[in-house]
Amino acid sequence: MHLKNLYGIAIITLLSFICGCSSQIPLLPCNSEPSISRTLLGLWALDVNPNSMSARIEPMREAFAHFKVTSYLPTPSIKVNSWDSSTETLDVDVTIVNENYLHVYGYDVRLIIYSDNIGHKLINADDYTGLFDIAGGAEINPFKAYAKGVANRKLAWKASQTENLQIKCPGANFQVKFAIDASYPSNCAEPYMIDGFNQGSELYDVEGATSELSVKVLDWQNDVDTVKLLCPQITGESETPFIFDSGTFWKLNIVNNSAAPVGLYDAIIKATSSGSGTTALFDVVTIVVSEKPLRGFGFPVAYPTASGYSLTEYDGRKWMDYLNPYGYHLGDDWTKIGGGDNDCGDPVYAVGDGVVTYAQDYLGVWGNIVMIKHDNIDNTGTMTSYYAHLTEMYVQVGDPITAGQVIGTIGDNHGHYYCHLHFEIRNGNSTQVGVAFTPTIVTEGPYGQIDPSKFINDHYNP
Numbered sequence: 001m002h003l004k005n006l007y008g009i010a011i012i013t014l015l016s017f018i019c020g021c022s023s024q025i026p027l028l029p030c031n032s033e034p035s036i037s038r039t040l041l042g043l044w045a046l047d048v049n050p051n052s053m054s055a056r057i058e059p060m061r062e063a064f065a066h067f068k069v070t071s072y073l074p075t076p077s078i079k080v081n082s083w084d085s086s087t088e089t090l091d092v093d094v095t096i097v098n099e100n101y102l103h104v105y106g107y108d109v110r111l112i113i114y115s116d117n118i119g120h121k122l123i124n125a126d127d128y129t130g131l132f133d134i135a136g137g138a139e140i141n142p143f144k145a146y147a148k149g150v151a152n153r154k155l156a157w158k159a160s161q162t163e164n165l166q167i168k169c170p171g172a173n174f175q176v177k178f179a180i181d182a183s184y185p186s187n188c189a190e191p192y193m194i195d196g197f198n199q200g201s202e203l204y205d206v207e208g209a210t211s212e213l214s215v216k217v218l219d220w221q222n223d224v225d226t227v228k229l230l231c232p233q234i235t236g237e238s239e240t241p242f243i244f245d246s247g248t249f250w251k252l253n254i255v256n257n258s259a260a261p262v263g264l265y266d267a268i269i270k271a272t273s274s275g276s277g278t279t280a281l282f283d284v285v286t287i288v289v290s291e292k293p294l295r296g297f298g299f300p301v302a303y304p305t306a307s308g309y310s311l312t313e314y315d316g317r318k319w320m321d322y323l324n325p326y327g328y329h330l331g332d333d334w335t336k337i338g339g340g341d342n343d344c345g346d347p348v349y350a351v352g353d354g355v356v357t358y359a360q361d362y363l364g365v366w367g368n369i370v371m372i373k374h375d376n377i378d379n380t381g382t383m384t385s386y387y388a389h390l391t392e393m394y395v396q397v398g399d400p401i402t403a404g405q406v407i408g409t410i411g412d413n414h415g416h417y418y419c420h421l422h423f424e425i426r427n428g429n430s431t432q433v434g435v436a437f438t439p440t441i442v443t444e445g446p447y448g449q450i451d452p453s454k455f456i457n458d459h460y461n462p
């Protein structure tokens with residue numbers, strides 16, 4: 001894109017020839033010099049009868065002499081859809097058919113409604129066309145691009161294209177003057193468009209939440225090399241770069257660094273072209289931040305159901321109901337149905353979202369232990385889950401953990417037991433290892449231990 005060049009282009013007073021409205025200079029966004037050859041061009045005056053919803057369209061032949069034109073476009077057809085007198089908006093479909101007698105084709109097809117002293121204006125212009133409107137510079141006419149789905153917006157011979165136009169007609173003045181220009185790519189360094197913005201997944205209202213964004217950058221001059229997102233309210237960064245993916249797609253994994261709350265956020269996507277650094281394309285998109293859903297707990301084996309595992313097979317020890325030489329057991333001993341060592345190396349899963357607060361070999365009767373702190377998941381307050389006798393530990397203190405994440409494997413504590421998982425749930429955030437038995441039946445152990453299976457069943461929402 002070479003928009004800088006546009007700034008210096010002498011913009012012509014085209015319609016001063018025609019309508020005498022020299023106070024409002026009608027401007028073309030590029031290739032405005034009559035001396036530059038155009039491939040296909042047409043200039044028309046439209047007049048609509050709102051009572052019959054019919055339109056008359058007349059070529060403005062007297063203007064043609066001022067342009068170098070290879071061929072002229074045939075007069076387009078107009079379908080009048082509606083006239084809204086309260087908003088003074090005329091809604092029409094304009095269909096162009098390239099049946100010029102020389103059989104030439106053009107690119108970069110644009111319909112331009114000229115500004116005049118009536119105040120006619122194209123309301124639904126393509127948004128990027130505003131890029132030509134330079135602050136403090138001469139006013140230009142935003143335009144409607146045709147053939148957007150065609151490479152280089154080529155208007156082939158015999159091709160037909162239709163666009164919907166919403167035109168402001170102050171005072172119900174329907175005499176609208178417009179041009180359609182289809183020329184060679186080289187005559188108009190025009191940006192194309194950013195389109196197809198997509199937010200791949202929900203972006204939650206918590207710090208560090210992520211979602212993948214993608215966008216299509218349709219750049220028929222193929223010189224866009226940088227695409228950036230401007231959404232500091234969420235990212236905490238002034239600009240965040242997209243990464244080129246493939247074809248016309250660019251991607252960005254947005255991070256909610258600002259813990260932005262639930263809401264709709266306006267963001268700008270801008271593309272710049274090689275070398276110039278000038279903004280070539282931009283688009284305003286909406287990014288949705290949504291509430292992180294409450295998620296509860298699941299079981300630490302065969303997450304979330306514990307299907308195929310037993311709480312009774314390993315030595316028959318159960319929470320508070322089995323007297324053994326050490327007293328009442330304060331955890332769950334999970335083993336695969338069938339017993340013995342048939343579960344050695346089976347995955348152990350985090351029962352809920354959280355962060356690792358302990359992960360090391362305590363030796364003795366404990367072996368490798370992982371503890372995960374869960375902050376108010378499913379409105380539970382802070383809880384700590386506790387996984388012992390592991391063979392492998394896949395996590396470290398400080399790691400954020402997602403419910404159902406594999407954190408290690410079932411083990412035998414250096415050969416001390418048949419393989420099983422000793423599992424506890426504790427109120428609070430203790431990282432004391434402590435005892436796993438009490439001499440008498442209790443509802444809460446000395447380190448805040450509560451009945452693990454009852455807790456998970458009460459908060460089961462994996």
Ligand SMILES: [Zn+2]
Nearest residue numbers: 331332333422
């Ligand atoms: Zn145990």
